[in-house]
Amino acid sequence: xxxxxxxxxxxxxxxxxxxxxxxxxxxxxxxxxxxxxxxxxxxxxxxxxxxxxxxxxxxxxxxxxxxxxxxxxxxxxxxxxxxxxxxxxxxxxxxxxxxxxxxxxxxxxxxxxxxxxxxxxxxxxxxxxxxxxxxxxxxxxxxxxxxxxxxxxxxxxxxxxxxxxxxxxxxxxxxxxxxxxxxxxxxxxxxxxxxxxxxxxxxxxxxxxxxxxxxxx
Numbered sequence: 115x116x117x118x119x120x121x122x123x124x125x126x127x128x129x130x131x132x133x134x135x136x137x138x139x140x141x142x143x144x145x146x147x148x149x150x151x152x153x154x155x156x157x158x159x160x161x162x163x164x165x166x167x168x169x170x171x172x173x174x175x176x177x178x179x180x181x182x183x184x185x186x187x188x189x190x191x192x193x194x195x196x197x198x199x200x201x202x203x204x205x206x207x208x209x210x211x212x213x214x215x216x217x218x219x220x221x222x223x224x225x226x227x228x229x230x231x232x233x234x235x236x237x238x239x240x241x242x243x244x245x246x247x248x249x250x251x252x253x254x255x256x257x258x259x260x261x262x263x264x265x266x267x268x269x270x271x272x273x274x275x276x277x278x279x280x281x282x283x284x285x286x287x288x289x290x291x292x293x294x295x296x297x298x299x300x301x302x303x304x305x306x307x308x309x310x311x312x313x314x315x316x317x318x319x320x321x322x323x324x325x326x327x328x329x330x331x
Contacts, residue, residue, distance in 0.1 A: 158189040161316035169325040170248040177202040178247035245275030251282040261296035271304040271329035280326040
């Protein structure tokens with residue numbers, strides 16, 4: 115009889131790297147088609163992705179439910195998958211069907227959901243997730259609609275577990291703008307604690323990372 119063989123294990127997450135030229139071209143094309151929804155003309159850097167993942171996974175939960183909003187080119191998706199290494203659950207919500215399909219192809223272990231972030235509560239309930247340990251946002255401040263009746267921040271706060279965290283980046287060059295100030299003010303309204311990271315200079319443009327915890331219901 116032939117010797118028994120052990121079935122191969124899961125494919126490890128792909129190595130960390132900056133977005134390829136093809137990814138950048140697709141991302142830029144989608145920005146031209148829908149600038150408000152895409153929010154940026156250039157994918158986030160690995161340096162910013164590291165800062166986001168550090169803030170999101172600092173909770174120490176052994177099997178966290180991690181949800182990414184606006185997966186885009188997958189800059190955050192890949193690093194989160196690398197850090198999680200198969201632990202817990204990872205969802206990536208991306209409303210743009212072209213970008214969602216591309217991320218799903220690159221990261222088959224991640225559940226990519228082509229949907230509107232406004233439906234976050236229903237998306238989690240449908241999957242039996244009572245509260246996410248971390249929500250990581252790749253959305254720009256314009257897409258989160260701060261200060262408006264349809265703002266996404268209360269939606270995120272309700273979707274988090276009691277010990278969950280919300281991680282959002284903001285470009286430094288827009289910090290003076292009214293919507294950016296509204297985003298920071300609404301973070302304080304929706305969360306009891308908000309931390310701001312040092313500037314991530316190795317990103318185009320430079321950015322800071324907000325880590326919001328203790329969601330107010």
